Amino acid sequence: MKRDAIGKILVQQDDLQHRVGELAQEISNDYKGEEVFLVAILKGAMFFIADLMRQLQIPAQVDFMSVASYGAATGSSGVVRILKDLDSSIEDRRVLIVEDIVDSGLTVNYLLRSLQARNPASLDVCTLLNKIERRQVELPMRYVGFEIPNKFVIGYGLDLDQYYRQLPYIAELKDQEK
Ligand code: PRP
Numbered sequence: 001m002k003r004d005a006i007g008k009i010l011v012q013q014d015d016l017q018h019r020v021g022e023l024a025q026e027i028s029n030d031y032k033g034e035e036v037f038l039v040a041i042l043k044g045a046m047f048f049i050a051d052l053m054r055q056l057q058i059p060a061q062v063d064f065m066s067v068a069s070y071g072a073a074t075g076s077s078g079v080v081r082i083l084k085d086l087d088s089s090i091e092d093r094r095v096l097i098v099e100d101i102v103d104s105g106l107t108v109n110y111l112l113r114s115l116q117a118r119n120p121a122s123l124d125v126c127t128l129l130n131k132i133e134r135r136q137v138e139l140p141m142r143y144v145g146f147e148i149p150n151k152f153v154i155g156y157g158l159d160l161d162q163y164y165r166q167l168p169y170i171a172e173l174k175d176q177e178k
Pocket of ligand 1: 068158159
């Protein structure tokens with residue numbers, strides 16, 4: 001496996017698993033007696049959704065969306081293109097968007113608007129990582145795993161040019177300037 005870009009470990013494997021368990025518990029308590037419809041955003045959320053969902057104690061369904069920004073960076077326009085949409089309706093469902101990271105917030109902002117228009121019973125956001133320093137829009141974030149500094153991070157689903165997603169921990173890129 002490529003290793004040359006792996007810098008300081010930001011969240012160790014054990015801490016990730018522990019926190020994901022806590023989030024699953026919190027969600028299970030909040031949705032007690034109800035069902036949740038998880039909308040995982042590809043590809044970064046793949047390990048998070050798998051670990052989170054396996055620890056939920058409430059009935060849950062999952063579907064996936066894949067989105068891409070127009071232009072080089074999401075931040076350039078804030079306009080997001082849907083590459084893969086949900087397979088089914090979310091009308092009257094309690095929907096939870098599951099993200100690996102919220103950065104500028106433009107992706108989630110778009111998803112919230114797009115999914116709200118489909119009339120879910122409720123719509124909330126769960127992100128493993130929150131890079132609040134980079135936020136460009138104010139967002140309601142119901143569940144946050146970790147607040148992280150403004151550093152490029154890889155692992156546990158997060159990539160550098162599509163590599164490093166398989167790391168079981170979250171690491172900074174090597175040699176990042178402060
Ligand atoms: C990442 C992440 C969010 C988005 C966050 O996805 O999964 O969807 O960027 O950025 P924002 O808050 O600035 O909009 P990415 O486009 O890297 O795709 P990937 O998950 O397939 O790696």
